[in-house]
Amino acid sequence: MFEFPENFLWGSAISANQAEGAFQEGGRGLSNIDMIPYGPRRMDVKLGNVPHPSLQPDEYYPSHTGIDFYHHYREDIAMMAEMGIRVFRTSISWSRIFPSGDEETPNSDGIAFYRDMFLECKKFGIEPLVTLSHFDIPMGLVETYGSWRSRKVIGFFLRYAETCFKEFSGLVHYWLTFNEINILLHSPFSGAGIAFQEGENRNQVIYQAAHHVLLASAQAVRLAHQYSADNQVGCMLAGGSFYPYSCNPADVWESVKKEQENLFFIDVQARGSYPSYAEKMFREKGVELVMEDQDLEILKTCVDFISFSYYSSRCVAADLEGKAVNDGNIVRSVKNPYLQTSQWGWAIDPLGLRITMNQLYDRYQKPLFIVENGLGAKDEINDDGSIDDDYRIDYLRQHIQAMRDAMEDGVPLIGYITWSGIDLVASSTGQMSKRYGFIYVDKQNDGSGSLERRRKKSFYWYQKVISSNGRCLDS
Ligand code: BG6
Numbered sequence: 001m002f003e004f005p006e007n008f009l010w011g012s013a014i015s016a017n018q019a020e021g022a023f024q025e026g027g028r029g030l031s032n033i034d035m036i037p038y039g040p041r042r043m044d045v046k047l048g049n050v051p052h053p054s055l056q057p058d059e060y061y062p063s064h065t066g067i068d069f070y071h072h073y074r075e076d077i078a079m080m081a082e083m084g085i086r087v088f089r090t091s092i093s094w095s096r097i098f099p100s101g102d103e104e105t106p107n108s109d110g111i112a113f114y115r116d117m118f119l120e121c122k123k124f125g126i127e128p129l130v131t132l133s134h135f136d137i138p139m140g141l142v143e144t145y146g147s148w149r150s151r152k153v154i155g156f157f158l159r160y161a162e163t164c165f166k167e168f169s170g171l172v173h174y175w176l177t178f179n180e181i182n183i184l185l186h187s188p189f190s191g192a193g194i195a196f197q198e199g200e201n202r203n204q205v206i207y208q209a210a211h212h213v214l215l216a217s218a219q220a221v222r223l224a225h226q227y228s229a230d231n232q233v234g235c236m237l238a239g240g241s242f243y244p245y246s247c248n249p250a251d252v253w254e255s256v257k258k259e260q261e262n263l264f265f266i267d268v269q270a271r272g273s274y275p276s277y278a279e280k281m282f283r284e285k286g287v288e289l290v291m292e293d294q295d296l297e298i299l300k301t302c303v304d305f306i307s308f309s310y311y312s313s314r315c316v317a318a319d320l321e322g323k324a325v326n327d328g329n330i331v332r333s334v335k336n337p338y339l340q341t342s343q344w345g346w347a348i349d350p351l352g353l354r355i356t357m358n359q360l361y362d363r364y365q366k367p368l369f370i371v372e373n374g375l376g377a378k379d380e381i382n383d384d385g386s387i388d389d390d391y392r393i394d395y396l397r398q399h400i401q402a403m404r405d406a407m408e409d410g411v412p413l414i415g416y417i418t419w420s421g422i423d424l425v426a427s428s429t430g431q432m433s434k435r436y437g438f439i440y441v442d443k444q445n446d447g448s449g450s451l452e453r454r455r456k457k458s459f460y461w462y463q464k465v466i467s468s469n470g471r472c473l474d475s
Contacts, residue, residue: 004470009415011087015134022070026109029099030139032193038430048189062425081124084466091134100140118171134179137193147193148209161220165227177217180238203285235269239308245317272300309372313352350398357406372419376434387456
């Protein structure tokens, strides 16, 4: 019978931009995510179709208030500690540390806020796992430099990263450079602050920006190692294998190409160079990367582990004619007839997690870390105040079983982090009704609500999973 290692890191996640709120407190500057409204304009802004996004007085911006984690973090961390988590994943809001992005010195209030939050974690013996940029870049850098289009932004990011390594040294050992780095391809403004001008070659802009992001990531890994031998740094992929719709070789080839596109960034971060298929891919997309002499040398610094989010597998076909499409985590996919979907149309595929883990480990031979997995669903409060989210428990149980199977297959895994520990703003839609947490937050899509926190049934279930070190998965 398989046993999880005693030091296995069970945990839960949030991100600064979906939880903190307090967008203008403590000296924080505006960030790309603050410009993304709730409602019909949301998608256009996220995709970078609005060249100069600005705040509109009649619109609601969910990130401005989040779940007010900024003022509730002690209470929220205490509740997650009660659940028994061993690792808490969050991100640092870059514009809390460098409000415009290009200042010489950091904002001391921002540093104090995160130091206190990490100390709070330590108080409960919780290890923080910190993402430096979770869909987050100061608007100052977007407006003045065009975000990651500019090579100058690498220097600003490294100043920010170095500040974090120095200020939180001894408090944080696990770092991720960029959340779901591949999402830059699909959602350029939310992913990386990139908005397009009319008529631009979007691929050129995206891959040039990605080159800068990759250089920044590699140099941040090097810096983290210089600061402390205890620092471990991972890349972060929006994971989920691409299945061919059928055994028609044309479908299989389509899936190979999609995998390559999806793993492109991780190939660089984990193997230290552009993959063999890059040259042709760039040619076909009309991309000519501008590089400096030392760039290929810089990229040789690799990450220590591969982290990824997993919500569902994807499915692709060479010919889309007559095939239904279903929404996935930003990446669209042909509907897989063998899988059920969530209320938001995301395919539910626990075995897909085992497949993804095996494939990632085969390819990279580095330890894996699942840093997001969960089910977005509507929750109802019973008359007695309880919330019976058995659907969430079922989803998580099946995925933990699949993860255990993959570990038995021989895949080394550092830990398992659910998305999310507590309800927060959904990244894709901006909704609160798409709930992922073990802790319910009384806040609605329009921003109303008392912000009261309450434990769901899944809270007690996960508590048992962790205290039994994964032996007991029953509710
Ligand atoms: C990942 C992100 O894409 O998926 C999270 O890293 C996000 O920020 C999560 O919240 C779930 O997506 P959504 O759109 O349902 O919130």
